[in-house]
Amino acid sequence: MMRLAHILDGLRCSCCGALDVLWLDPVRGIVECHECGQKATVIVDGLDLVDALDGCGGDW
Numbered sequence: 001m002m003r004l005a006h007i008l009d010g011l012r013c014s015c016c017g018a019l020d021v022l023w024l025d026p027v028r029g030i031v032e033c034h035e036c037g038q039k040a041t042v043i044v045d046g047l048d049l050v051d052a053l054d055g056c057g058g059d060w
């Protein structure tokens with residue numbers, strides 16, 4: 001079983017501000033920041049919506 005994760009080039013995590021650390025997991029429909037661990041649900045339909053990474057601090 002193989003899962004593809006795409007790094008989201010040129011996108012900045014709205015939580016920690018790091019660049020190019022966001023990974024899109026299309027299987028689960030989430031974006032994860034490898035810098036701060038922030039996760040966000042996305043609609044894989046349109047990658048423009050990845051900007052919705054605004055749930056900073058919600059999990060902890």
Ligand SMILES: [Zn+2]
Pocket residue numbers: 013014015016017018033034035036037038
């Ligand atoms: Zn982050």
